Amino acid sequence: MVGVETSQHVQLSYEPAGVGDRVLAYLLDGFFMGVYFFVVFWIWGYWYSLGSDPADLSLSWVFYVVIVLPLMLYHLVSEVLWKGYSPGKKIVGIRVVKVDGSRADLSGYLIRWLFRLVEISMTSGVIAFVAVIMNGKGQRLGDMVGKTCVIKERKKAKLEDTLFKDVSEGYEPVFPQVTELNDKDIRVIQDVLDARSHYEYDTWFKMLKRTRQKLEARLGVQDHGMRTDVFLETIIKDYNAIHGSVK
Known part of the structure; x- marks a missing residue:
């Protein structure tokens, strides 16, 4: 690689x-x-x-x-x-x-x-x-x-399969601080989540953990009690709930 x-x-x-x-x-x-x-x-x-x-x-x-x-x-x-x-x-x-x-x-x-x-x-x-x-x-x-x-070259994916996620009606963001992020940040988070197939689990987990730590420090989020991958997925979901998902 x-x-x-x-x-x-x-x-x-x-x-x-x-x-x-x-x-x-x-x-x-x-x-x-x-x-x-x-x-x-x-x-x-x-x-x-x-x-x-x-x-x-x-x-x-x-x-x-x-x-x-x-x-x-x-x-x-x-x-x-x-x-x-x-x-x-x-x-x-x-x-x-x-x-x-x-x-x-x-x-x-x-x-x-x-x-x-x-x-x-x-x-x-x-x-x-x-x-x-x-x-x-x-x-x-x-x-x-x-x-x-x-x-x-990586195969082009549909935008809704990468940067944007569907959010159900009435969903309330868990972390409203995601307004401090931008599309580029969300794309990086999604890339890290998708990198699972390219690495050994321990290496991938370290990537998740490092990404989580940087997000926690940037957003001022602590003790959220979520698994690292769930936390990152929630960040993406919250971002879409606030900015609007693509249909």
């Missing part, structure tokens, strides 16, 4: 992209690059058929600017502009991030792109494949040096 610490100092995790996902994204990107190559050559040939001077078409700078340069920079430019995605990665649902789960920066993209020339282009991906298998964190050599990794 790839860890990221939230603003509440709670450690959450992301699943590294598997080799299969990365290979599929690589093949899709290769397909898009191939389509670009053949389309440009078709346009080039059509232009020549109209009577253009072949000497102009064979200039080396034209070849590099129109064909070589875009293909060389395909991954770097797409990942920088699309915040970690290439077209292939976007379709597969994987993305380049920093090792802590936050958005990668330009240096990280640049380093992994430079290493791509050796890991993938010059060795047909053999070095990258072995590195990802052995590393276990979604990293090839360029990722290790650039402090990046490739993760699976």
Whole structure:
């Protein structure tokens, strides 16, 4: 798992992209690059058929600017502009991030792109494949040096299944102090509750306990007599009762 610490100092995790996902994204990107190559050559040939001077078409700078340069920079430019995605990665649902789960920066993209020339282009991906298998964190050599990794995007859930909860009519909030919280706080609490499937119980319980302690201190709540998970669920429920639930 790839860890990221939230603003509440709670450690959450992301699943590294598997080799299969990365290979599929690589093949899709290769397909898009191939389509670009053949389309440009078709346009080039059509232009020549109209009577253009072949000497102009064979200039080396034209070849590099129109064909070589875009293909060389395909991954770097797409990942920088699309915040970690290439077209292939976007379709597969994987993305380049920093090792802590936050958005990668330009240096990280640049380093992994430079290493791509050796890991993938010059060795047909053999070095990258072995590195990802052995590393276990979604990293090839360029990722290790650039402090990046490739993760699976979390499936989008319905808003009412995450941030908002249904509240029955006549429900009275147990902790009216939740007015001091905001949507971001509630989302973090829900993420902590949902993290049960990613951790051993003891680790998850420590996350719950730490979140509860911070909420108690922030809201001035003590001796509520609830189990930690019930307390956090009640906070979410109270928040929705006060702000209105989504139907």
